[in-house]
Amino acid sequence: MAAHTIDWDALPPEECRRGAVAIGNFDGVHRGHAALLAELRRQADAINGPVIALTFDPHPIELLRPGQTPPRLTTPEDRTRLLHELGADHVLVLRATHALLALRAEEFFAQVIQERLDARGLVEGPNFGFGRGREGDVTTLARLCEPAAIRLTVVPPLIRDGMEVSSSRVRAALTAGNVREAASLLGRRYRLHGLVGRGQRRGQQLGFPTANLEQLQTLVPGEGVYAVRVPHQGKTWPGAANVGPNPTFGEMAWKVEIHLIGFQGDLYGWPLTVDFVERLRDTRPFQSVADLIEQLRHDIEQARRIADEEA
16 A cells, blocks of 8 residues: 655656556545445456545645635645545545646546546546546546446445435534544544644643644634544543633634544644544633633533543
8 A cells, every 4th residue: 555646747656556546635525435446346346456546735726726725624634544544545646736637538537547547446426527627527437438448337325314314414514513423423532633832721721731733734623622532652642622612711713623532742743643532511701710721621521531432
């Protein structure tokens, strides 16, 4: 298993050729992607070739409509790891450029799929689009695959609770703070990465020290208090996370603060990974510091119980 990042017009490594290929952004690597990768594995076994997940960096929308790119659900490293876990032998990342995005559908098919990948099978979802302005769809792909003797399989959408599983649906759940629904769609808890920075040490003064996460690379769940689990140095800690402002002290800046229950030590400067388990409550102002402390005690006990139950 390996990941390869190459220029879009470069010849891929030999081990990435003559296989079964799925093309997409794969953001979130959710249950719908898992269904697609399962079919891709079957097709690869049928042709005795490798399983290739082909994706792009940066996201094409970053080039076409700067500032309108939806927030990522996974870091590139997590995306690669998850695709491998779902059965990809190789994750091939093409460096997206305006030249790549200007290719007509037939040009992309001929230059990338046929010539460079020498693909023997393709697996896509029904909403797949390719070529300039996404002019090509699965009907176009079927028309091009037939004379090229490339087997095309279109995997139907995965439906959960009456709706299609999609990256957009995961984002909507997270924005609403519904981390339970997001986990159901993803097939795992939603994970946030950050670097612990210096805060105002307000939590420490209250008796509940927190790690303030900075340099966040992916979508932050909606405002609220959450039960979380935090792997750190070989152990996973239950924790409580506050996402949003601190209105009791008149601090309206949006922050992500994590209290690791039972942890002793200084986390400043450490990279930290946070898995969101359940939303506990809204953030709200309290009439007094004593009321806030009492609520924090309740939050931490509830977070500990939930995180331990789902260890």
